[in-house]
Amino acid sequence: MKSFAAALAGTLLASVANAVPAHKQTAPFLTLIGNQTWVIGNGVWNMTQGPKYGVELYYKNRDCVGDAWGHYVSYNGAANDLAWTSAKIVKKGKHKGVPFIDAMFTADEGDMHWVIFEGQHGAYQYFVNHNLPDLGEFRTLWRLDNVTFPNGRTVSKDGVLPPLSDYVDANKVFDETWSAPDGKGYLTKYDWSSWIRTQDYYGVYGAEVGSWYINPGKDYYNGNHAKQELMVHRESKTGDAVQLNMIHGTHFAAESPDAFPDGKMWGPWLWYLNDGSKSDAKARAKKEFAAWPYPWLDDEAYHARGKVSGRLMLSDGRPAAKAAVFLGDNKPTKTTLGMGSTYYYTTYADDKGNFEFPDVRAAAYGLQAWSNGAPIADVSTSFLRNDVSVAKGQTTKLGALAWSLSNRTRLFQVGDFDHYSYGFLHGGAPYENGLVASCPADLVYRIGRSKPADWCFGQTHRGNWTIEFSVPEATAAAAAAPRAPNLIVSLAGYSAGANSTVWANGHRIGNMTSGSPQLKNDPSVYRSATAAGEWRLLEFPFDAALLREGINTVTFQLTGNTTWRGFMWDSIILEW
Numbered sequence: 001m002k003s004f005a006a007a008l009a010g011t012l013l014a015s016v017a018n019a020v021p022a023h024k025q026t027a028p029f030l031t032l033i034g035n036q037t038w039v040i041g042n043g044v045w046n047m048t049q050g051p052k053y054g055v056e057l058y059y060k061n062r063d064c065v066g067d068a069w070g071h072y073v074s075y076n077g078a079a080n081d082l083a084w085t086s087a088k089i090v091k092k093g094k095h096k097g098v099p100f101i102d103a104m105f106t107a108d109e110g111d112m113h114w115v116i117f118e119g120q121h122g123a124y125q126y127f128v129n130h131n132l133p134d135l136g137e138f139r140t141l142w143r144l145d146n147v148t149f150p151n152g153r154t155v156s157k158d159g160v161l162p163p164l165s166d167y168v169d170a171n172k173v174f175d176e177t178w179s180a181p182d183g184k185g186y187l188t189k190y191d192w193s194s195w196i197r198t199q200d201y202y203g204v205y206g207a208e209v210g211s212w213y214i215n216p217g218k219d220y221y222n223g224n225h226a227k228q229e230l231m232v233h234r235e236s237k238t239g240d241a242v243q244l245n246m247i248h249g250t251h252f253a254a255e256s257p258d259a260f261p262d263g264k265m266w267g268p269w270l271w272y273l274n275d276g277s278k279s280d281a282k283a284r285a286k287k288e289f290a291a292w293p294y295p296w297l298d299d300e301a302y303h304a305r306g307k308v309s310g311r312l313m314l315s316d317g318r319p320a321a322k323a324a325v326f327l328g329d330n331k332p333t334k335t336t337l338g339m340g341s342t343y344y345y346t347t348y349a350d351d352k353g354n355f356e357f358p359d360v361r362a363a364a365y366g367l368q369a370w371s372n373g374a375p376i377a378d379v380s381t382s383f384l385r386n387d388v389s390v391a392k393g394q395t396t397k398l399g400a401l402a403w404s405l406s407n408r409t410r411l412f413q414v415g416d417f418d419h420y421s422y423g424f425l426h427g428g429a430p431y432e433n434g435l436v437a438s439c440p441a442d443l444v445y446r447i448g449r450s451k452p453a454d455w456c457f458g459q460t461h462r463g464n465w466t467i468e469f470s471v472p473e474a475t476a477a478a479a480a481a482p483r484a485p486n487l488i489v490s491l492a493g494y495s496a497g498a499n500s501t502v503w504a505n506g507h508r509i510g511n512m513t514s515g516s517p518q519l520k521n522d523p524s525v526y527r528s529a530t531a532a533g534e535w536r537l538l539e540f541p542f543d544a545a546l547l548r549e550g551i552n553t554v555t556f557q558l559t560g561n562t563t564w565r566g567f568m569w570d571s572i573i574l575e576w
Contacts, residue, residue, distance in 0.1 A: 028116035030089050030103040038087050040103050040123075042116050045273055047071065049105065052081050057144075059121075059273050064209055066145035068240040073112055073127065075138045082107040095296040102298075109133075112140070113268075115296070121274060122212075124294070126267030127247070129260045136256045138248040138266075142204075142211055149204035149211065149241035152232035153278060154194035157430065161204070161232070162187050164239030175526070176236060177433055186433040189233035189242075190528040193251065193431055196227040197346050201272075201285040204232055204241040210276040213245050214285045215269040216292035219361065220247060222340025225324050225348075225372075226419060226532040228252050245269070248340055252493075254522040254534035258340040265302065268294055293359055304362040306390040310398030312353040312369055312383060314376065315405045319353030320383075324372040324419070327357055330364045331386050337534055348372060360390045369403065373418035380417050380488055380537075380573055381405055408486065408575035412447045412469045414455055417571040419535045421492045424569060427457035431528040436460050436564055444468060458525055459558055460498060460566035466555045467572065471547050485547060487540040487554060490570040493533025496521035497562030502540055503555040505548065510540040512567070514560070526564040533568060 028042040036051040041058075047070075048056040054071030057064040065071075073082040084105040090113075091102040100117040109132045115124035125140065132138065152161050166187055170178035177188040194202065196218065203212035221227060229246040247266040250256040270288050274280050293302065308327060312320035326336050327345040342363065349355045349369070369383040383403040390396055421427035426435055439456035441463030447470070459465055487502065487509065496519065500512040512519060524533025554574065558566065 026119040027099060028101045028103075028118055028120075030087060030101065032087070036084065038105075040114055040116065042118060042120060044119060044121055049084065049087070052083050057142075060209060060275075062148065062209070064144055064148055064211065066148070068145055068235075068238065069143040071140070071142050073107075073140045075109075075132065075135050077137055082109055082112070084112075091298055093296065093298075100296065115268065122270060122272040124268040124270050126265055126269070126297075129264040129266075130262055132260050134257050134259045135248070136250040136253075136258075137246065140245040140247065142243040142271075143235060143238075143240035144204060144211060144243065146234070146239040146241050148206050148209050151205050152192055152203070152241070153205065154192065154202040154231045155199050156194040157192060158278075161192075161234040161241060164234065164236075167234075167236045178236070187236075188433040188528060189230060189236070190251070191431045191433060192233045193228050193230045193528065196221050196223065196229050196246075196249075197225055199231075200289075201281045202231050202243075203272075203281070204243050205276040205278070207276055210272075210274045210278075210281060211243055212272040212274070212281045212284075213243065213269060214272055214281070214288045215245075215267075216285070216289040217268075217294075217359075219343040219345055220264075220266040221344065222248050222256055222258065223253065223338075223344070224326050224328075224336040225346045226337060226535065228529065228532070251527065252522060252524045252529055252533050253337050254494075254520045255334070255338050256340055260341055263301070264342065265299070268297060301361065304392040305359045306362060306392055307395040308357040308360055308365075308367070308388060308390060308398065309395060310355060310367075311400050312349055312355065312403050313400050314379065314403050318376065319351070320349050320369060320371075320379070320403055321351045321353060321375050322372050323349040323353070323355075323369045323376060323383075325349055325355045325357075326368045327360065327365045327388065328368065330366045330388070332366050332368075332384075335534065336368055362390050362392050364389050367398070367401075370419060371417045373416045373420075373422065377416035377418060377571075378410070378413060379403075379405060380490065380571070406575060408483070411471065411485070411574040411576055412467065413571060413573045414445060414447075414467060415452050415569060415571040417490055417573070419490070419492060419570055420531045421457040421568050421570060422531065423452040424455045424457040425453050426530055427569075428531040429457075431530065433526075433528045434564060435528075435530060436525055436566070436568075455569065457492075457530060458566060458568045459500075459556065460525065460561055460564060462558050462561050464555050464557050466553050468551055468553055469574070471549055471552050473549055484541045484544055486575045487542070488571075488573040488575065489538040489540065490572070491536040491538070491567055492531065492570040493522055493524035493529060493568035494519050494536060495523060495525035495533070495565040497560075497565035498558055498567065499560040500567065501557045501559055503553070503557060504542055504546045505552055507542075507546050509542040509546070510538075512538065512556075525566055525568055529568070535570065
């Protein structure tokens with residue numbers, strides 16, 4: 001993998017390292033040592049950067065890359081690795097008396113910046129777009145020595161990464177997924193996925209060295225509160241320990257191709273090195289979150305920020321307590337999970353429906369909100385307000401915002417309406433490939449007797465899942481009903497390859513068909529997710545005459561299936 005130039009750089013690096021020994025000279029530097037080969041660092045650490053790959057990383061007197069691929073920036077998976085044509089220091093400065101440099105590496109698509117402070121263990125990084133194509137995946141990453149970094153940590157999981165030996169004779173099932181060597185369960189990198197918006201620090205570590213990403217400002221990420229991404233894993237072909245920075249990701253989304261304006265900035269985030277201590281990384285993350293937005297960054301648009309505040313009130317008089325609130329594209333044409341061209345902000349309302357977004361980049365936004373479960377788990381409608389203008393140094397006070405509810409009578413509801421599978425059997429369980437296969441082929445849920453945990457989080461087997469419910473005096477109610485009954489099906493995720501027919505008392509009232517506009521594939525169900533993928537809302541109005549006094553049924557008959565593909569449930573509601 002390493003080029004001749006990179007190998008030469010390795011030879012020259014020894015002299016550079018000797019010239020800048022740790023604890024004697026800590027000034028940050030960028031040094032050209034060959035054709036398209038540079039060394040950057042500060043004496044605490046240094047890295048040899050070749051035309052594409054950062055091939056050697058010296059820290060604590062050891063090369064932390066070894067035979068791995070090192071550091072690089074790529075888009076559309078591994079199809080396009082950025083090639084650096086030049087590098088230079090674009091700024092030298094001091095922050096709180098500490099010298100730093102901003103070293104910029106230029107590619108046709110844009111500029112990758114390394115902001116290196118004197119004595120710093122690691123560096124801040126950010127990327128500025130100039131010519132990226134429309135794309136779904138854009139990332140920076142480290143592929144590091146598998147002996148030095150045997151463990152991985154995210155906000156969801158912490159433990160030993162599977163060793164390369166586990167993959168050698170394993171049977172590959174599909175998509176970076178293998179049968180486990182002991183025949184029990186599976187090996188898959190997707191078990192190491194986690195939530196983007198709640199991430200504090202993550203990375204790979206061992207007994208002597210830890211390499212971490214700390215992303216305090218998350219406004220450059222695509223997606224909403226439910227955005228989840230692959231973060232660390234074991235590379236199955238080489239054994240590299242992978243620390244993945246998916247700054248625009250699609251691993252669990254249905255559609256996320258975006259066009260980026262010239263100047264779109266991802267970051268800065270901190271790439272942090274230490275002795276492998278998680279408590280130290282946690283403490284450093286706390287400092288970074290408190291320091292964001294970073295005052296040392298020389299970028300006018302980055303610092304042009306204001307605030308947005310308001311109060312969400314439901315039309316029945318209740319505050320929209322704990323609601324998920326999202327600030328994104330103005331006059332949106334995409335789902336909130338699918339947005340990603342510019343900058344995005346997430347928060348939750350308090351018990352009185354109040355919310356605030358601090359440090360929002362100046363622009364016009366669309367404000368959206370939806371139920372995040374109790375105490376408004378019955379709310380199936382969403383809120384949208386366009387043309388929310390944010391100006392530098394100003395607070396946009398939206399005041400009380402009226403959120404309209406359905407005026408129908410509810411006959412039943414299965415599960416909280418919160419865009420997640422929480423509350424159902426296995427809903428929100430740790431990431432685990434194939435867990436959905438443990439859900440039954442046939443299931444009967446009785447309103448008033450069954451509890452949410454009797455309904456499983458996902459349906460992928462051919463069979464019938466039936467809801468039994470009672471309708472008192474159905475004939476009189478039907479005659480008086482101004483509108484037809486409406487079945488609301490809220491899906492926390494859907495992986496294409498499964499078809500379902502929806503029945504009311506044995507009469508077909510609709511279909512949920514793979515590949516339809518509302519059911520495009522998101523990979524959540526077959527990529528170990530148990531809580532969410534791309535949220536969908538489907539409605540099936542039907543003739544009131546189909547209902548009868550006494551026991552009635554709604555059935556979801558899965559008629560066509562593919563292994564580990566199908567429906568992840570959020571909530572099912574029948575309204576009169």
